[in-house]
Amino acid sequence: MKKQIILFTLLSFCFGKVRVVTSTTDLADIVKTIGGDRVTVTSIARGNQDPHYVEILPSYMFKVKKADIYFMVGMELDLWAKSIINGSRNRHIDVVDCSIEIEKMEIPTGTVDARMGDIHRFGNPHYWLDPKNGKRIAKLIAEKLTNAEPKSSDLFRQNLDAFNLQLDKAILDWEKRFVNLQGKKLIYYHNSWPYFSNYFGLETVEFLEPKPGITPSPAKLNHIIQRIKSDDIKVIASESYFSDRVPKFIASKTGVKTVKLAQSVGAMEGADSYIHLFETNLKILSQAFGVEHD
Amino acid sequence: MLQKLVGGLIFSGILFSQTTANPQFSVIGDLVMDQINDSPKLSSSGVEIAIQGNVNPFARADVYLHKHNDESPIELEEAVLTIERGLPLGLGLRLGKFRPDLGRINKVHAHLFPFIEAPTGMKKVLGEEFWAPTGVEANILLPLPWYSNVSVGYFDSGIRGDIHEGEGESHDLEQNHDHNHGEEKQDFALSGRWSHFFDLNDINHIEIGTSGYLGDKNILVGADLKYKWRPNKYKSLTLEVEIFQYACWDDGPEDLYQNNCTGTYYGMVNYQFNKSYNIGVIGEVWVHQEEDEISPALFIGYSPVEESAVFRLKIGQVNHFYLPGEDKIKQDLIVTAQLIWSLGPHKPHRY
Numbered sequence: 001m002k003k004q005i006i007l008f009t010l011l012s013f014c015f016g017k018v019r020v021v022t023s024t025t026d027l028a029d030i031v032k033t034i035g036g037d038r039v040t041v042t043s044i045a046r047g048n049q050d051p052h053y054v055e056i057l058p059s060y061m062f063k064v065k066k067a068d069i070y071f072m073v074g075m076e077l078d079l080w081a082k083s084i085i086n087g088s089r090n091r092h093i094d095v096v097d098c099s100i101e102i103e104k105m106e107i108p109t110g111t112v113d114a115r116m117g118d119i120h121r122f123g124n125p126h127y128w129l130d131p132k133n134g135k136r137i138a139k140l141i142a143e144k145l146t147n148a149e150p151k152s153s154d155l156f157r158q159n160l161d162a163f164n165l166q167l168d169k170a171i172l173d174w175e176k177r178f179v180n181l182q183g184k185k186l187i188y189y190h191n192s193w194p195y196f197s198n199y200f201g202l203e204t205v206e207f208l209e210p211k212p213g214i215t216p217s218p219a220k221l222n223h224i225i226q227r228i229k230s231d232d233i234k235v236i237a238s239e240s241y242f243s244d245r246v247p248k249f250i251a252s253k254t255g256v257k258t259v260k261l262a263q264s265v266g267a268m269e270g271a272d273s274y275i276h277l278f279e280t281n282l283k284i285l286s287q288a289f290g291v292e293h294d
Numbered sequence: 295m296l297q298k299l300v301g302g303l304i305f306s307g308i309l310f311s312q313t314t315a316n317p318q319f320s321v322i323g324d325l326v327m328d329q330i331n332d333s334p335k336l337s338s339s340g341v342e343i344a345i346q347g348n349v350n351p352f353a354r355a356d357v358y359l360h361k362h363n364d365e366s367p368i369e370l371e372e373a374v375l376t377i378e379r380g381l382p383l384g385l386g387l388r389l390g391k392f393r394p395d396l397g398r399i400n401k402v403h404a405h406l407f408p409f410i411e412a413p414t415g416m417k418k419v420l421g422e423e424f425w426a427p428t429g430v431e432a433n434i435l436l437p438l439p440w441y442s443n444v445s446v447g448y449f450d451s452g453i454r455g456d457i458h459e460g461e462g463e464s465h466d467l468e469q470n471h472d473h474n475h476g477e478e479k480q481d482f483a484l485s486g487r488w489s490h491f492f493d494l495n496d497i498n499h500i501e502i503g504t505s506g507y508l509g510d511k512n513i514l515v516g517a518d519l520k521y522k523w524r525p526n527k528y529k530s531l532t533l534e535v536e537i538f539q540y541a542c543w544d545d546g547p548e549d550l551y552q553n554n555c556t557g558t559y560y561g562m563v564n565y566q567f568n569k570s571y572n573i574g575v576i577g578e579v580w581v582h583q584e585e586d587e588i589s590p591a592l593f594i595g596y597s598p599v600e601e602s603a604v605f606r607l608k609i610g611q612v613n614h615f616y617l618p619g620e621d622k623i624k625q626d627l628i629v630t631a632q633l634i635w636s637l638g639p640h641k642p643h644r645y
Contacts, residue, residue: 046496050527057499058491062441065384086354086378089386089435214599215569241527243568 018148021064022071023078024051025265026128027098027137029274031071034142034159038152042067044084047266050241052118052213054080056087064088068148071141074099075125096144101136102127105194118213126263130195131171134274138163170275174200178282180291185231187224187256189238189247192263200282205233208246216246228254235259235288240267257288317347317355320638322405330629338363342371342405344638352380356392358403360423372426388431388447393424395431395445395487397505398518399536399560400424408564408574409593410608410632415558415580419514419540420453427451427483441491452483452509453540483509497525512542528569535561557581570597576610586615591628606632 020041022028028043035041044060045051051073064070065088072081074097085095104123112121127133142160146153182201189208197204206227210220227233228250236247236258247258261281262271270280323341327334340362348354358371374392381387393401399416412424429449436442489503500521507514516538524530541555558581564574572595580587591610597603607630614624 048526053527055524057493058441058443058489058501059493059499062435062491065435089379089381089384091352091379091381091384243528 018069018145018152019067020069020071020145021067023054023073023081024128025267026274026277027071027073027141029265030134030138030163031141031145033163033274034138034156035145036155036159038149038155039145044081045078045264047262047264047271048240048268050239051077051264054078056080056083058087060084061087061089064093065090067093069094069096069144071096071098071144073125073128075104075122075127076120077125094144094148096140098137098140099125099127101140102133105198106191118211120212124191124194126192127195128274129193129263130199131167131174131278132199133195134167135164167275170278174278174282178286178291181282181286181289184235184285184289184291185233186235186237186285187228187233189236189242192239193237193261196281202285205231208236208238208250221246221250224250225253228256234290235285237261237285237288239263259284259288261285317345318638320344320346320636322634322636324405324632324634326410327631328628330631331627339404340364342403349375353377371423384435386433388433389429391426391428392431393426394429394447394449394485395433395489395505396420396425396485396507396514397487397516397536397538398501398503398520398534405634405636408572408595408606409562409576409591410606410630413558413560413576413578413580414587414589414612415556415578416536416538416560418580418582419538419556419558425453429483431485442489443491444486444488446486447484449483449485451481453507453512453514481510483507498523509542512540514538514540528566530564530566532564532574533562534564535559555583564593571595572597588613588615603633603635606634608632 017037018035018039020028020031020035020039022031022041022043024045025043025047028041031039031041042063044063045054061084064084067088067090070081070085070093072078072095085093099122104127107123108119108121112119128137138160142156145156178200183203185203185205187206187208188204191207191209191212193202193204196202206224208216208220208224210216216224234257236250236256238244238247238258238260240260240262242260244258244260250256251258260268261284262268262277265271265274265277267277268280270283271277321341321343324339326337326339328337329335340360343359343361345357345359346354354376355374356376357373360369360371362369370391372390372392374388374390377387377389395401399412400420404412417424427449428451429447431445431447433443433445436444485505485507487503487505489501491499491501493499498521501519503518505514505516505518507516516536518536519534521533522530523532537557537559539555539557558579560576560578562574562576564572566572574593576591576593578587578589578591589610589612591608593606593608595607596605598605609629610627612626612628614626
């Protein structure tokens with residue numbers, strides 16, 4: 001009898017909530033922050049997974065089958081989400097593209113084709129790596145949660161205000177503590193970081209990939225090695241899901257420091273929330289560049 | 295009648311949809327070097343053209359055309375309208391000419407095989423290009439705590455099952471239907487599959503399925519299993535096993551005779567160990583009254599630029615047994631290389 005009561009309580013607790021599925025852990029963390037105990041949220045991609053490529057598993061469709069809202073990154077980063085949503089046969093789900101309010105960077109001009117590698121036609125989709133965009137995403141999420149459950153609108157608004165306040169405080173803190181990162185030159189493995197670099201004043205010199213998604217060739221590696229030597233570049237940063245074989249090879253030839261950064265919440269130890277994602281990456285970079293921070 | 299109905303549905307779906315976006319076009323081509331160890335010859339299976347897109351918010355359409363590398367006209371492989379959303383009870387529908395949900399392998403296009411060619415026994419049962427009749431298939435996710443899908447289809451033509459070749463009669467039913475002889479079709483077929491998918495954890499997954507088929511002159515039952523371990527994007531281990539038992543008859547099931555029964559099995563292990571390379575083994579068994587075949591093979595894949603081009607090599611031995619219990623009397627070593635490329639979003643996955 002006791003077990004039945006516990007089960008009933010658990011069921012009623014779960015079924016009364018807004019059920020949300022997101023493409024990435026970053027969106028899931030913001031949903032959790034805004035929705036509080038009024039939502040259940042699941043991310044399809046794991047934090048340490050390449051969000052460009054997610055194998056479409058039937059179990060993902062099963063997760064989406066009973067969801068009320070699906071938040072996707074958009075801008076063709078999570079093209080796989082469409083197949084999952086359609087495969088779920090959920091006809092009531094509200095699919096939300098979180099990129100709609102974003103000021104997009106690197107929108108290609110002219111002919112876009114496979115010669116340019118795995119390029120995104122609508123601009124660089126890694127926009128959550130600018131904290132200001134985190135606020136835009138949170139605003140959209142609060143609106144959609146309110147639509148799904150109007151009776152909790154006050155809670156969602158309060159949580160949104162608290163999130164914005166916390167993020168503003170963190171931004172002020174980062175601007176002071178990591179001011180010495182401004183103008184630092186670095187090489188990234190993949191072009192995931194234009195929003196991040198732009199916001200924190202880092203200068204991207206090169207990418208290890210000759211074109212997005214293309215493995216660096218020996219000629220490209222040689223070029224990178226020469227560039228590091230001629231421009232006195234100190235750091236190569238790569239996403240957590242890449243092998244460090246190539247950066248380590250370059251380091252062995254040049255002495256450049258190699259670091260991994262968290263591209264999403266949960267990608268690395270410490271990056272356990274949207275705000276901690278920035279804190280973790282900024283600390284890693286400031287240590288790599290040898291600039292002081294508290 | 296059924297074909298007209300299905301054709302009409304697809305046509306009306308496309309005609310009345312309000313889509314303004316263009317569909318996606320893809321082309322996949324290949325170059326094959328066969329019998330490298332004996333008398334190498336170059337060939338190409340031609341090109342597969344895929345036209346895919348959403349018809350409206352509820353349905354999508356997929357058309358696959360195949361132009362063989364010979365004088366034959368362009369062949370329609372599939373033209374299917376899939377209603378994915380909007381139907382009650384989470385029902386899904388496929389209508390048109392398509393590969394039914396019968397076992398795992400029947401739905402897989404040839405360019406997706408890491409082992410280059412479909413297993414011989416599967417081709418003998420399902421036909422060289424596999425079973426792609428015209429019909430209707432409904433599928434539903436069962437209300438269970440895991441992914442459990444049931445598909446049931448009704449079709450106007452049956453499995454080709456060319457195990458009869460050389461016996462002076464042909465049950466080549468599908469072939470008759472592929473050339474617009476819809477009115478003359480006297481055949482029917484029912485097929486179904488019940489599949490389950492389990493996340494063992496974030497990186498280990500298993501899928502199991504059982505299938506059944508009933509035509510007016512043949513019957514098939516099957517079972518399949520797929521296990522995949524994928525710790526990251528560039529590393530995975532896949533294990534696949536599939537079994538079909540097939541039988542056919544002339545006048546009625548009571549006339550079923552032994553030499554029209556066959557069993558076919560294959561098992562495969564594929565290991566992708568970095569961004570560009572995979573290696574695996576496949577074992578195929580085809581059991582028939584007059585001839586058995588056991589074929590182990592090793593295959594290697596190399597994909598230099600993500601999934602836009604894949605090079606594959608297969609080294610296999612085919613052991614023929616002409617009578618049950620008799621010593622094997624023929625062995626063939628076969629080495630095949632394949633280069634496969636894609637233009638557009640329909641990729642030749644290497645998995």
